[in-house]
Amino acid sequence: MRESEVKKRFSWLTLFGTFFALFVCIVATGMVYVVYPQSSQFIKIFFRQNLTDQHLLSPDLNQALTPTPFLPATLEVISQTPTLTPEIIPTETPAPTSIPTAQPTNVPINTSVDVPDYAYINGIYGSPQLYTLDCEAQAAVDWARFFGVHIDELEFIDRLPRSDDPTMGFVGNINGPMGQIPPGDYGVYTGPVADLLRTYGLNAQAVKGWSVDSIKKEIAAGRPVIVWIVNLPFAVETSQYTASNGNTTTVAKFEHTWIVTGYNNSTFTVIDSEWTYNVMTATFIERWNALGNMAIIMSND
DSSP: OOHHHHHHHHHHHHHHHHHHHHHHHHHHHHHHHHHOGGGHHHHHHHHOTTOOHHHHTSHHHHHHTOOBTTBOOOOOOOOOOOOOOOOOOOOOOOOOOSSOOEESOSOOEETTTTEESOEEEOSOOOOOOSSTTOHHHHHHHHHHHHTTOOOOHHHHHHHSOBOSSTTTSBOSOTTSOSSOOTTSSOOOOHHHHHHHHHTTTOOEEEEOSOOHHHHHHHHHTTOOEEEEEEOTTSOOOEEEEEOTTSOEEEEETTEEEEEEEEEOSSEEEEEETTEEEEEEHHHHHHHHHTTTSOEEEEOOO
16 A cells, blocks of 8 residues: 555544544533533633633632532521610619508408408518528618618627527527527527617517417508518428526527518518518418517507
8 A cells, every 4th residue: 555545544534533532522511511500610611711720710610609409508697686785773762661551551351350351561671681690680670760760780789688598689600500509500589689679769579479360460550570480491390499597498490580561361471681572371370380479569558
C-alpha cells in the first residue's frame, strides 16, 4: 500500500474518531442532565470560556447551589423575644391607728354564739423577726404599734426577764435553733410579755384556756389578739416540763406566736412576722389548743 493512501486513510479515521468522541460527550452530557437536572448550572460553568477562580465565587455559582432535597437550605435564625422585667410598684405601708375599727361593719349576727359571722381588722401589719426565736417580742411590738404605742424591739427583748420557766421569763438564747424545748433555747409565754407591755402604757392582759368565740368577739370589737401556737408546718408534739422552780407546764417543739386579725366561717386571718395569711379553723384550733389556748388581749378594764 502506498504511503499516500495510508495517510489519507489515517486522516479519515482520525476525523471519524474525533466526531465519535464528540458525539459520546454530547450524549453523556445529555444523560447527566436528564438524570440530574440541577447539573445544568455546572455544565454551563464548565463550558464557559475564560473562567477564573473569582467567577467560581460569583452569584452564578450560588445559583448552582440552589437548595435541593439533598442540600438543605440555611437554617433561619429565630430571634428571641426579650424578657420583660416586671415593674415593681411600691405599695404604701398601712399607718397604725390608735382607734381600731373592725371591718366590715353591720355584718349578720349568729345568735347561737352572739358574734358576727365574719370580721376583719384593718391598719395592722407585721414586720420581720430580728432573731430566730424573737417571735413573741416581734408580735408584741407590732400589736402595740396598732394601738399607737411604738416600742423598739431590741429594747423590748433586753427588758424581758430570763428564766428556765417560760411562764416566768425567756428560756434560752433568743438566736438559738428552732424546735427545741426547755431548758434548751425556747421562748417565753404570755405572762412576762403582757407585764412588759403594761409598762409601756398598754392595758395588755394574759389569758389562758380561752375559746374561739372569745377571740372572735375581740376581733369583732376591733382588737387584735396575740396567740401562742405550734408553728406550721411542723407536727404538734407537746410534753410536760418542770422548771428549776418546781413549776410544771406544757411545752411544744416549734412554739410560736401569731396575731389574729380576722375570721370567717372557715378560716382565721393571722399575721406571722412579715406575712399575713389565712389558716383553716380546724388547723388554728389544733395548734392553739396544744399550749392551753394562751393569748394576750387588750383589756377594757
